[in-house]
Amino acid sequence: MAGKISKTDQRREELRERLIGIAEARIAAQGLASVKVRDLAREAGCAVGAIYNVFTDLNGLVMAVNGRTFRKLGSHVSETVAERPQDRAQDQLITMSLAYLHFAQGNHNLWRALFDLDMSTDMDVPQWYLAELGALFALIAAPIARIFPDWPGDRVDLMTRTLFSSVHGIVLLGLQKRISGVPLDRIEAMIAALLSNVTAQAGKP
């Protein structure tokens, strides 16, 4: 029995994928708060209890959606950078930041779910989360290390986290319609203002 791929396991895996897709569509269309077990069960054609055979709870399902979103985010950023291989390192930082902004704007609810869920629960982060985050950080660290060739690794790492957090903050508050209501080109200008200040320091102590 152990290790076998039974017909049961196939159905479970199929249901799992179906539920992730349904939840993903719901989050994208109506936001994280619109994900309800009874709606999911009805749309997936299963019983409410079946969801708990495949995921430990609703958070686990949303976590799976977040996994997809995080991978899409990473792909979007890295592919956008890869499209412009002749860019200077300074421009790569801007390209990546704008890619982050545009992904967040184009997938607002899914992007927000990445952070809204993590806040409410206090369980520790799954390892795929840290792996994706590390890959994203590595992507940012590369141009920084090229801009500041004489910086030690830990200083590059600190600047990597600083810039990521800063851009994240700009995007987060910028897209928060009810607070600031900033148009998109102003958010882009803020990112450019931030990064031009940092990269202009190249060659200085």
Added chain:
Amino acid sequence: MAGKISKTDQRREELRERLIGIAEARIAAQGLASVKVRDLAREAGCAVGAIYNVFTDLNGLVMAVNGRTFRKLGSHVSETVAERPQDRAQDQLITMSLAYLHFAQGNHNLWRALFDLDMSTDMDVPQWYLAELGALFALIAAPIARIFPDWPGDRVDLMTRTLFSSVHGIVLLGLQKRISGVPLDRIEAMIAALLSNVTAQAGKP
């Protein structure tokens, strides 16, 4: 009847203040999610319905708590700056940012409630919110305008929002224990790294 201060109004106002205090203590101790109407009613010695005579709903009560928190935040930042009147403008920016960081760390749950509530509801922001935010922005804009005396007002405003959002992002992700788990002095170093890059641009185009 209209405009009179009746005994009823006195009791309502007293209950209102009492509920705000109880909710504030609960948020500070256990987080926003621990605020429950039945607990509040029991602790305040009133019926659950009474809460809805004084606030439109639970969000309204948390909004009132957020009002207090926001005012305390503003006071903390402005007083910290006022304690060092001989500081250069560059140091004032660092002082304010660190004051923001330390307030967020020392009042973590209350500070988080400022943003966690706004996200879930889609009603527009009350005017006191915008007023407090404007006062905070004015506090930041002053040293920026001194550092870059030849900048037009809208460019100062853009940099103000850029720096506020950036510092907010650094504090937000830095204090998110489960994701990065950065010690406090590293967060301070990130803020310093960010601001030193910006202020070092003084006098440049």
Added chain:
DNA sequence: GCGCTAATTTGAACGGCGTTCAGAATGACG
């Protein structure tokens, strides 16, 4: 102080939520 009306306060009831678990259904296998 008294009685009457309108305003206020009350808390049981309501609808909706995530989660569970006894029982029904379906799998595996000689």
Added chain:
DNA sequence: CGTCATTCTGAACGCCGTTCAAATTAGCGC
């Protein structure tokens, strides 16, 4: 096909914010 174990089901549970008919109380002319 019979037997047992595994899986699936959906009614039930507990908790939530919110409401509203009924009880209570304030306001006021007499």
